Amino acid sequence: MAIRPILEVPDPRLKIVSEPVTVFDDALRTLVADMFDTMYDAPGIGLAAIQIGVPKRVLVIDLQPEDPDAEPVACDHDGHHHHHQPTKREPRVFVNPVILDPAEELATYQEGCLSVPEIYADVDRPATCRVRYQDLDGTVHEEQLDGLMATCIQHEMDHLEGILFIDHLSRLKRQMALKKLQKLRQAA
Numbered sequence: 001m002a003i004r005p006i007l008e009v010p011d012p013r014l015k016i017v018s019e020p021v022t023v024f025d026d027a028l029r030t031l032v033a034d035m036f037d038t039m040y041d042a043p044g045i046g047l048a049a050i051q052i053g054v055p056k057r058v059l060v061i062d063l064q065p066e067d068p069d070a071e072p073v074a075c076d077h078d079g080h081h082h083h084h085q086p087t088k089r090e091p092r093v094f095v096n097p098v099i100l101d102p103a104e105e106l107a108t109y110q111e112g113c114l115s116v117p118e119i120y121a122d123v124d125r126p127a128t129c130r131v132r133y134q135d136l137d138g139t140v141h142e143e144q145l146d147g148l149m150a151t152c153i154q155h156e157m158d159h160l161e162g163i164l165f166i167d168h169l170s171r172l173k174r175q176m177a178l179k180k181l182q183k184l185r186q187a188a
């Protein structure tokens with residue numbers, strides 16, 4: 001397992017349309033393990049394989065990005081030791097995901113992306129959807145999604161088509177976002 005470099009705009013590889021996974025082998029497991037390592041390290045709540053330069057239709061999501069491996073914080077202000085339990089991870093893997101039945105109703109979330117660091121903007125997307133996907137063994141599953149999970153999977157699905165969340169903004173807002181990113185990089 002390894003943390004791999006995350007591609008950032010304007011890397012042209014982020015515009016690649018990713019290819020379906022056809023072989024469910026150890027190489028796929030290693031890719032997914034590396035994707036989780038990379039996402040947790042960033043930290044982020046979702047990552048598409050193309051964001052580490054692999055044009056395969058694979059997504060990882062964990063809406064609980066807190067680090068459960070962190071040492072519990074001990075506090076003994078009343079003479080006893082209490083441990084604040086860190087958040088439990090909820091790692092999800094989606095191979096060859098397909099979005100079905102997107103709701104007409106839209107939900108707005110302020111989105112960000114590990115490939116567009118430090119930039120956040122409101123994006124409207126269908127509030128609920130179904131996703132059909134395969135797991136690491138190739139077994140097909142279908143699931144109804146809502147809330148942040150519905151938004152997150154649609155954001156990650158976009159990566160598989162070479163689309164970034166800033167592509168959903170008006171041209172002016174997108175240009176402002178990219179200019180801000182450029183300034184932040186120059187200041188770094």
Ligand code: NI
Binds near residue numbers: 112114115155156159
């Ligand atoms: Ni993203």
